[in-house]
Amino acid sequence: MNVSGTNRLKSGEPRALGRGFNLRVYEVVRQIPSGNVATYGDVATMLGSPRVARQVGYALAALADPTVPWHRVINAQGRISHRGDLIRAESQRRRLEAEGIVFDALGRTELSNSRWRPEGLPAGDVTGG
DNA sequence: GGCTTGACTAATG
DNA sequence: TCATTAGCCAAGC
Numbered sequence: 725m726n727v728s729g730t731n732r733l734k735s736g737e738p739r740a741l742g743r744g745f746n747l748r749v750y751e752v753v754r755q756i757p758s759g760n761v762a763t764y765g766d767v768a769t770m771l772g773s774p775r776v777a778r779q780v781g782y783a784l785a786a787l788a789d790p791t792v793p794w795h796r797v798i799n800a801q802g803r804i805s806h807r808g809d810l811i812r813a814e815s816q817r818r819r820l821e822a823e824g825i826v827f828d829a830l831g832r833t834e835l836s837n838s839r840w841r842p843e844g845l846p847a848g849d850v851t852g853g
Numbered sequence: 854g855g856c857t858t859g860a861c862t863a864a865t866g
Numbered sequence: 867t868c869a870t871t872a873g874c875c876a877a878g879c
Contacts, residue, residue, distance in 0.1 A: 745876060764861050768875095774862085775874040781860035782876075797860080805860040812860080830867085 745771075749783035756796040759824045760840040761833065763800045781805065795819040796840070802832045 752770040756762050764777040771780070784794045785807075795816040799805050806813035817827060827833050 768861085773875075776876070777861040778859060778874080779861090779876050782858090783860090785860050786877090794860090799860080800862060807860050809860085816860095 745776075745779060746783040746786065749780050750787065750789060750792045753784070753792050753794060753797055756793055756840045758793075758796075759838065761796045761798055761820065761825060761835065761838050762840040763835070764797060765800055766840065767797060793819075796823075798833070798835075800835075802835045804831060 748771050749767060752767050753762075755770075764780040765774050767780045768774045768777040780797070784792075784797060787794050798816075804813045804816050806816075813831075817831070820833070821827065825833055825838050
């Protein structure tokens with residue numbers, strides 16, 4: 725059937741926070757400077773495990789802190805993930821555009837131009853610069 | 854302790 | 867470019 729559940733969270737509200745991992749995610753995301761974006765994998769890597777990219781997105785989904793620039797986190801395809809909530813994607817895109825991020829007609833952005841590359845990440849492409 | 858869910862990623866057709 | 871498949875990990879009940 726469909727692995728992408730549609731009405732799994734019957735509660736309607738995000739799962740409670742207060743866990744270590746989630747807090748770690750927020751700390752990393754808050755380090756993303758304005759005008760830059762990072763992928764879930766990047767944030768996960770900062771946490772020490774690039775495998776937890778899912779948890780990164782999941783943590784942001786349950787985010788309840790306006791001080792966290794969750795909108796600066798997008799997927800590796802340079803696209804915004806909304807998982808059904810267009811409102812969320814719209815708001816995210818608006819915020820990014822306000823910071824200088826440019827989106828393509830397909831709703832994608834050039835990570836190579838605005839991707840956040842902290843000293844922690846093993847940056848590989850620095851051609852052009 | 855085990856099962857289910859999930860804002861992901863990479864590879865393939 | 868989109869859809870499908872497989873993998874990894876954490877949170878919640």
